Amino acid sequence: GNLNWQAAYEVEPASYAVALRTFKGETLTGEQAMHKFREGINREIKAYHSKHGLAAPCSILDVGCSTGISSRWYRRAYPAADITGLDLSPYFLAVAELEERRRIAADPSAKRISFVRGLAESTGCADSSWDMVVFSFIAHECPQQALRDFVREARRIVKPGRVVCFVDNNPRYGSAPSLCVYCSHPPS
Numbered sequence: 001g002n003l004n005w006q007a008a009y010e011v012e013p014a015s016y017a018v019a020l021r022t023f024k025g026e027t028l029t030g031e032q033a034m035h036k037f038r039e040g041i042n043r044e045i046k047a048y049h050s051k052h053g054l055a056a057p058c059s060i061l062d063v064g065c066s067t068g069i070s071s072r073w074y075r076r077a078y079p080a081a082d083i084t085g086l087d088l089s090p091y092f093l094a095v096a097e098l099e100e101r102r103r104i105a106a107d108p109s110a111k112r113i114s115f116v117r118g119l120a121e122s123t124g125c126a127d128s129s130w131d132m133v134v135f136s137f138i139a140h141e142c143p144q145q146a147l148r149d150f151v152r153e154a155r156r157i158v159k160p161g162r163v164v165c166f167v168d169n170n171p172r173y174g175s176a177p178s179l180c181v182y183c184s185h186p187p188s
Contacts, residue, residue: 008091011067018169038070041167042077045134054163057081057131061157063120063150064138068096070167071113072103074134081131084114086123093117121149125157133158134165 016030019037028036049056058081062071065085075083087093096115104110118124120138133154139147154164166182 003089003091005091008067008089008095011092011095012069015069038073038076041070041136042073045132045163045165045167046077048165049163054161055131057163059130060084060132060134061086061123061125061130063123063133063135063154065096065115065136066092068099068113068115070134070136071096071115072099075111075113079111082111082114084116086116086118086120088117088119090117121146121153123153123157127156128159130158130162132163132165134167136167137169139166139168 016034019033020028020030022037023033026033046056048054056078060074060078060081060083062074062083062085065071065087066089068085071083071085074081085093085096087096093115096113100113100115104112120135135150135154139150142150151164158164164184
């Protein structure tokens with residue numbers, strides 16, 4: 001259902017709603033909740049790298065990037081990294097590109113995020129080409145076979161010993177979103 005303009009328009013308010021529901025016991029604005037939510041994701045990913053003695057990623061593929069919200073938050077955490085957002089929806093990617101142009105216009109010295117259209121299970125990326133491959137909030141919408149295909153593709157395109165992450169709602173918490181960040185680094 002993401003291949004239309006309405007879905008692209010709804011991504012940002014839906015993201016704020018998820019962040020607010022995650023911290024429903026706290027008195028936060030949408031902006032504060034989003035900041036706390038996204039910073040928490042970045043903190044978990046950085047903690048994983050640190051715990052396993054891994055260098056910060058120099059290249060990140062944000063699979064299922066939607067309108068680029070996650071990609072822009074990864075940019076905040078890893079300002080020097082080459083970041084590419086990949087999504088199937090041309091509508092989502094159009095919004096992502098518009099927001100990226102606005103971001104660069106506001107700060108011309110900022111490093112650009114690239115956005116490309118493609119499939120999570122068949123990215124077209126070269127073998128061992130990324131330091132980190134991250135799937136942000138797409139796993140909960142996919143059947144098991146698709147998830148197996150995503151993992152197979154991620155293992156193919158991530159550099160040996162580097163990181164594959166799945167960031168999503170924790171299914172153990174039902175309708176109240178709870179963050180689940182799963183990272184792994186396939187052996188070298």
